[in-house]
Amino acid sequence: MARRNLSPQDHARIAAAIRAAEARTSGEIYCVVARASDSYFVAAALFVTAGIMAASLIAALVLDRGWQPVPLAHFVAAQILAVATALVVLRVFPALRLHFVPLRHRYRRAHDNALKQFLARNVHITSARTGVLIFVSLAERYAEIVADSGINARTPQETWNAIVAALIDNAREDRLADGFVAAIGTVGDILAAHFPVSARDTNELGDHLIEI
Numbered sequence: 001m002a003r004r005n006l007s008p009q010d011h012a013r014i015a016a017a018i019r020a021a022e023a024r025t026s027g028e029i030y031c032v033v034a035r036a037s038d039s040y041f042v043a044a045a046l047f048v049t050a051g052i053m054a055a056s057l058i059a060a061l062v063l064d065r066g067w068q069p070v071p072l073a074h075f076v077a078a079q080i081l082a083v084a085t086a087l088v089v090l091r092v093f094p095a096l097r098l099h100f101v102p103l104r105h106r107y108r109r110a111h112d113n114a115l116k117q118f119l120a121r122n123v124h125i126t127s128a129r130t131g132v133l134i135f136v137s138l139a140e141r142y143a144e145i146v147a148d149s150g151i152n153a154r155t156p157q158e159t160w161n162a163i164v165a166a167l168i169d170n171a172r173e174d175r176l177a178d179g180f181v182a183a184i185g186t187v188g189d190i191l192a193a194h195f196p197v198s199a200r201d202t203n204e205l206g207d208h209l210i211e212i
Helices: 008-022 040-066 072-092 094-100 103-121 159-174 178-195
Strands: 026-034 131-137 142-147 209-210
Touching: 008 026, 008 072, 008 178, 008 209, 026 142, 026 178, 040 072, 040 103, 072 094, 103 131, 103 142, 131 159, 142 159, 159 178
Parallel strands: 026 131, 026 209
Antiparallel strands: 131 142
16 A cells, blocks of 8 residues: 655645535545554554463473473563563554564554544534545555445445545555545435535535544
């Protein structure tokens, strides 16, 4: 998935796509892209520490069976040194952390962040409950659409899933801005079909992409 920052031109295209989509509907579209949804230091540290403990136990059993006992103090010191070294490496090279975190945990953290952004950006308090958040978390290679009750009740989950799949495909090919523009257009079509624009419509959320 794309790792570079979006350019000012990308931001302008996405903002224009949001304005064009919202010109046809009373619904609201909000976009957020996160570099990562967690630091993952604690999760990676726990996983690595457990691995070192397990490996040291196996090594102790092998040495014991080979009649090569290791003094307890030396054994404990070696464990502490190994764990300390691993933690330093994880601290200095944060990109390594994701490799030690289960995929399910990464997706859970990204999903939690999507819900957090949905609430923190006030997408849930539009007047007709028609706010839609398009969320991407790059480090986890994760995307999600969080829709408020007004539109979610009228849209099958399969529809959202298809939009997310296309967005992920674009991001994977380093066309994140294209993915957002396409997703915004499709979400705009869905909103317009159920909540067409009215004369009293007001713009309740900002028409731009937020990078966090």
